[in-house]
Amino acid sequence: MYRTIRLFIIICLSCFLFTGPETAECREPWRIHTEEIWNIGGEDSDLIIQWVGLAVDQEGCIFLTDRMDYSLKKFSPDGDLLARTGRRGQGPDEFLDPCQVSCLGDRIYVSDIQKPGLSVYDKRLNYLGQIMIPHAVFSLQVMDFNTIWISSMMHTDRPMMMAFDSLGTLKQSLFPHFSLKKSFIEMTSFQWQDPDTVHVVFHWSGRTCRFHRDGRLLWENRELEKRKPETTVINDIQVPVGIALKNIQTDPYGHLFVLGGSEMPNPGRDIFVMDKNGKICGQFTLEESSHMILIDEKGYLYSRGDMGMSLIKHRLDYPDAMLPAERRY
């Protein structure tokens, strides 16, 4: 008898602990609105030609790579140009196709799609040197000075993410939990939530996942997955035609924002909002198509306008259900 009562109490406590606010807060769809704070650049300006990579530091300064200008640019939190560096070429402080950017402390790390490795700058955009990484970098996040996570093109037996130290030595590889078809490629974008957990989106298959640092799959959302991706063959490799998901970002409250790709009803504009367990709880649509989104530490959302000629900063207007109790009105 006592055993049954104890079991009942344990089950009740477990339910109380593990079905807390996260599921409760997502009972109704979250309605998120965005408000444009500023929009810099544009077709009548030569400030930005086509930006690709974006990072925001703790002070709110913005670092972006301008692919067609072969440059790295720094803007103030209000959108004023503070510094610019780079030119076309393969030498120091030169780019062929600057792509991803990540900042950590006083260092800015920049990748180039056509050159392996990362260029390193200080916050005034003085060139400091190169970290030799033997892969083209498609997604980048520097966790600490000795842990640089990248993703590159994935094939059947290639990892989805790799970590390198500051000397360019491979420290760790993370492999996906599913097998890619032979002669099929995939690309990923990721964001580390904390030193132990990372969120990953698979661009072409459309899976969204959370992994532990040791490679364990913690959860997976396949609601946005393309069951039968349309493909074309280039050099004997099957290349998907449309992109299901573009990238993933976490806001200061731990919600996930996933930008939909060309396969979604509004290509490059639909943003799906998930709770910490990977359940889609809301959706909103940007006014202009963007190749990526970024949410900074203060919760501002950045996206692209005018096909990369402008950068837009938005304020996110959350419904009460998404906010922690102390921030609700």
Place this chain on the structure above:
Amino acid sequence: MDCWWKFWWLLTMCCTLLAGQPKKTSRKSLPPVRTVCAVLLLSYSDYLCPLCLQSFLQTADSLNSWPGLQTWCVLIGDSETFMGIPAQIVRAQFKGWIAASGLNFQALVDEKGFLNTMIRDGPVLIVFSKGSFIRHWSLPLSPNDLKTVKKFIKQSG
């Protein structure tokens, strides 16, 4: 070859637009006439392909350093190949990219795709001398082709 008249029309129109309104000036004050000019034709799909652009830029760089040679770079598209991107955005980005690449070229965009038939096999270099079309080459140029082009420009000028 029915597209050549379109090309001539486009080039003439561009020259007219860039030259602005004719002024009443004496013959002595007219700018010197360039005897040789080169035109590089690039499709929008090649423009979006980073590796194709690198190959294109190699040729462009060698023409860029050629003293006295006036070079035009034409980006060719149509409503489909711009993939829904407004023409004014493509124009602004192309002009900015030519400048950022350090090329001292006139940047033009053929948004209606008049010249599409001329670039079926990839980017093309055309050399004009004294107002007449003389020769054309497909890009990328081999080192031998490049020597021939340079020799040709030197002789024509």
